[in-house]
Amino acid sequence: MSAPTAKKPTVTEREARQVAEAAREQDWRKPSFAKELFLGRLRLDLIHPHPLPADEDVQRGEEFLARLHEFCETKIDSALIEREARIPDEVISGLKEIGALGMKIDTKYGGLGLTQVYYNRALSLVGSANPAVGALLSAHQSIGVPQPLKIFGTQEQKDAFLPRCARTDISAFLLTEPDVGSDPARLATTAVPDGDDYVLDGVKLWTTNGVVADLLVVMARVPKTEDSKGGITAFVVEADSPGVTVENRNAFMGLRGLENGVTRFHQVRVPAANRIGAEGAGLKIALTTLNTGRLSLPAMCVGAGKWCLKIAREWSAVREQWGKPVALHEAVGSKISFIAATTFALEAVVDLSSQMADENRNDIRIEAALAKLYGSEMACLMADELVQIRGGRGFETAESLAARGERAVPAEQLLRDLRINRIFEGSTEIMHLLIAREAVDAHLSVAGDLIDPDKSLQDKARAGANAGVFYAKWLPKLVAGPGQLPTSYGDFRHGVDLAPHLRYVERHARKLARSTFYAMSRWQGRMETKQGFLGRVVDIGAELFAMSAACVRAELLRRQGDHGREAYLLADAFCRQARIRVDELFTRLWSNTDDLDRKVVKGVLGGSFEWLERGIVDPSGEGPWIADATPGPSQRDNVRRPFG
Secondary structure (H helix, E strand, O other): OOOOOOOOOOOOHHHHHHHHHHHOOOOOOOOOHHHHHHOOOOOHHHOOOOOOOOHHHHHHHHHHHHHHHHHHHHHOOHHHHHHHOOOOHHHHHHHHHOOHHHOOOOHHHOOOOOOHHHHHHHHHHHHHHOHHHHHHHHHHHHHOOHHHHHHHOOHHHHHHHHHHHHHOOOEEEEOOEOOEOOOHHHOOOEEEEEOOEEEEEEEEEEEEOOOOOOEEEEEEEEOOOOOOOOEEEEEEEEOOOOOEEEEEEOOOOOOOOOOEEEEEEEEEEEEHHHEEOOOOOHHHHHHHHHHHHOOHHHHHHHHHHHHHHHHHHHHHHHOEEOOEEHHHOHHHHHHHHHHHHHHHHHHHHHHHHHHHHHHOOOOOHHHHHHHHHHHHHHHHHHHHHHHHHHOHHHHOOHHHHHHOOOOOOOHHHHHHHHHHHHOOOOOHHHHHHHHHHHHOHHHHHHHHHHHOOOOOHHHHHHHHHHHHHHHHHHHHHHOOOHHHOOOOOHHHEEOEEOHHHHHHHHHHHHHHHHHHHHHHHHHHHHHHHOHHHHHHHHHHHHHHHHHHHHHHHHHHHHHHOOOHHHHHHHHHHHHHHHHHHHHHHHHHHHOOOHHHHHHHHHHHHOOOOHHHHOOOOOOOOOOOOOOOOOOOOOOOOOOOOOOO
16 A cells, blocks of 8 residues: 655644643542642642552562662663763663563563552662663653553553563654654654554654664554544554664764664554554553653652762862862852752652552642652752852763863763753643643633633533532632641651641642632633743642652651651751742742743744844754655665664
8 A cells, every 4th residue: 555645734723732632631530639739738648647668569679679779880881871872782681681671560471560669769770870771761661562551451462562571672652753742633653554454654753762672652643534533543563563764863962872763664564453542542541651651750860869969968078168178168058958958859759659659549640740840850950050069070071080080970961961851751841731731620620611712602601600619619718728827737846847848838739729710710711821820830839749748758757767857857958948939939920021021032033133143153054944754665774773
């Protein structure tokens, strides 16, 4: 059969939103701490006392971490990976031997069966040894073949693919295209039914693990027919199938060992038995997979924070200026305090979210998204502060430091490696919108028809009545709460008093909910265009969530007798730092330059400020801004390089 033409889907903004909305989980069948927080309710009972893993899970997890720690120390040469821009085959072979490919895969399929908590701790450890190795393992298990099959796969698919993924095969996830990023409604790769197969045609971009993968999860559009609604659909594809060509191995400012490429599909036949879920369920599968899959990235950010703290401590104790170690100068000391406190809080957020994922009693879609957003942003700040603490040595490469006889500290490499985390698996800007949509879900559920231009007057009247009932009960609860009582949360008072911070969280959760309600009343249907406002709402919620997690973790460590006094001190420092950020964000909800910024942007795009660009030369090369992705046979060599 002939290849499809290069016609790209044309969609309006409204249609794109409808596609994204249809892929969301519509129901909230389980409680959510973060969702309640955005509604103005501090449901501390959902996270305190801090949930704990079962003893057998701890034993299995700790035993593997011990093996993995030895492997990372003795087998992973991060400087070599950075220098040669690839992970050696023997490292991958060693990871396979200790079972690292199957950390999250059930033991009945040959995996280790680790919990989310220990899987994330393992990624934190590996990521500290080399972030590219951590990214390979994460992409393979968090969003690659194992996770979607675990949730949506048939028993036959699990039996066929999970044992391979647990021990021998590396997997990748292919969604993005040269002209399609966070707007999947425009997905152009097609999967046309043909007998017992589907025939795939299209091009995928930024395929992490795609250069070395054995198995691929591919999102492609099935055409609509009289018998099928079609839509974006997920498939497991053998990477060595005829017609699959890895056309390029991409290179980046960081993660130099990352096996990320461009993959072309031309008339690739995929058995219908390899379809995951129903036709049209691909985006829902992707989003559901990411609900817990997103936790892997902040887990590696925790490892980065721990390393930043170690280097900052060691360096600042020996480097002297003006008669004393630089750590004792307030300008440097404040940075070290920020790194220590933020690392503690970020680990609290990841551990708490992971344990809630393991228990499966709570819906953690917002918590995982907040962890990803907060972790990626704060880790970049911590790495930047470490570079500043190190001064000129922070900007110098580890190889150059070693060449002139000093310790090879790859601070600048960490900063480069971490930068992608603000883009991976949903950019910060997209995460703001995704979380904001979930945060206002309760409002849209009762009042959404009021602001929907396509709804009838009857629908709007019904929505108005429902909204009246909801808000009559909800709004009075935002006036007062435990945060105004000086005795509230007294069980968090042990030497250092964390109770005031939880009272602050409770008061400001109510304030955040009131602000959101006011904004919806003011802007109504235009609320979705107020991305600056929504981003600040989400950032406030992230800080309040992190404060809650830090306090709960400090109390857990105190009860366990595990550095409880120090944990309380770190939680106190973090909460005080976070409160300053929250207060500033609340001010910026209503006092900002959003309207002026929009005018400037229109002027920039309209050419009004081109005069400002004079006096430079542009070193960029020639070529289109977006590469041609016309379906058809590949004109390039296949650079696929499977391990082993």
